[in-house]
Every structure is written in C-alpha cells, then in structure tokens.
Amino acid sequence: xxxxxxxxxxxxxxxxxxxxxxxxxxxxxxxxxxxxxxxxxxxxxxxxxxxxxxxxxxxxxxxxxxxxxxxxxxxxxxxxxxxxxxxxxxxxxxxxxxxxxxxxxxxxxxxxxxxxxxxxxxxxxxxxxxxxxxxxxxxxxxxxxxxxxxxxxxxxxxxxxxxxxx
Numbered sequence: 001x002x003x004x005x006x007x008x009x010x011x012x013x014x015x016x017x018x019x020x021x022x023x024x025x026x027x028x029x030x031x032x033x034x035x036x037x038x039x040x041x042x043x044x045x046x047x048x049x050x051x052x053x054x055x056x057x058x059x060x061x062x063x064x065x066x067x068x069x070x071x072x073x074x075x076x077x078x079x080x081x082x083x084x085x086x087x088x089x090x091x092x093x094x095x096x097x098x099x100x101x102x103x104x105x106x107x108x109x110x111x112x113x114x115x116x117x118x119x120x121x122x123x124x125x126x127x128x129x130x131x132x133x134x135x136x137x138x139x140x141x142x143x144x145x146x147x148x149x150x151x152x153x154x155x156x157x158x159x160x161x162x163x164x165x166x
Contacts, residue, residue, distance in 0.1 A: 006050070006165040007122040009058040009086070009110045011143075012073075014127025016040045019145035023064055028073075032146075037073060039149040043125075044077045046155060050162045057085035058110050058124060086113045105131030107140075121165040125149075125158060 013019040016039050020032035030036050047053055055078060061070040062085040071079055086109040104112075106128040114122055127143040141158045144151060149158075 004120060006053045006162070007083075007114075007117075007119055008047075008053055008055050008162070009113075009122065009124035009126070010043075010055050010078075011106070011124075011126040011128065012037075012057075012059040012061050012070075014145035015125055015143050015148045016043065017148065019127055019148075028061070028065075037075070040075050040078060042149045042155060044075060046159060046162070047078075047081065049159070050166050052166060053081065053162060054083045055081040056113060057082060057087075058106060058113075058126065059085075060087075063087045084113070084117075086110055107131045107133065107136070111136070123158075123161040123165055 010016075013021050016037045017030055017034060018032040021028050021030055021036070023029075028036060057067070057070060059070065061073070064070075067085050070085075071082055074082070106124075106126055108131065110122075110124050113119075123139050123141060125141045125143065127145045127148065129140065129142045132140050139161075141154060141161055143149065143154050147154070149155060
C-alpha cells in the first residue's frame, strides 16, 4: 500500500446497521428493526465517487469472527476495497496482550494501525467517539448508534472528509 493512499477506517455496528447486534453460535443477530448491513449500500454509493479510497476494518467483528468471516458480511463492492483490519489474529498469539488491546479505545487502535502503516490520509467512520484526541477529532465522522449512515448529516460529513483526504 502506498502511504498516500486514502483510507477509511470502517466500523460495522452503529454505522452500517443499528448498534444492537448480538453474537451467538448461530452468528450475529440484529435486535432492532431492519437488517444487518442495511446501510451498506449508502456507503457503496458514496465511495463510487472516490475510487482511490481503501477500507480498513476497525470493528470488533474481526476479533470475534476472524477477518475472513467478518469481511464476508460486507457487500462485494466494499469487500474489494478492504486492505486490512486494526485487529489481526497474531495479536492473540502473544504478539500483543489481548486484554491490553481490549482496553484501548477505538481511536488508539486506529492510530496504532495508521502509524504502523505510515498513513497520511485517513478518516474513521464510527459510532465510538470515546478517547478521540482534540487534535484528531477532524478525522472522525461520528455516527449515532441508532442511525448510522442513514443520517443525511453523516453522509454529507463523510463525503466532505473523503474530498479532503483524496
């Protein structure tokens, strides 16, 4: 990956569907009106204007299900853009203490990936706004956990931030 490649860090819950997902042996279940990933077509449409933008998964789904299974829930058009995830299975194999990782904010997890990959142009789409540094809050497009990308304001803000990083 080129360091100047624009990247969107993507959360699932509270972004692509309401933040009311529960995991069982049968897989993820949305305990709210609608369907899992019901707002993914909105993101696909928005990203059509920005073909150079790559996605990095910054969702707990990767840790719970593994990268391949989590990726498989996305529509194909979004899967094609995914270049990585903030969580990697090697982190559970002694590379990093899992409990330390779990105690980090989403912002910390994203910053670690961005620093390690030397990213210059990135933005995060997330409903988890805890711990964002004042100096980096302009890199966050914050979603309401109940509305996610269905919000016209969030869509407009994301489009504006994508213009900036591209």
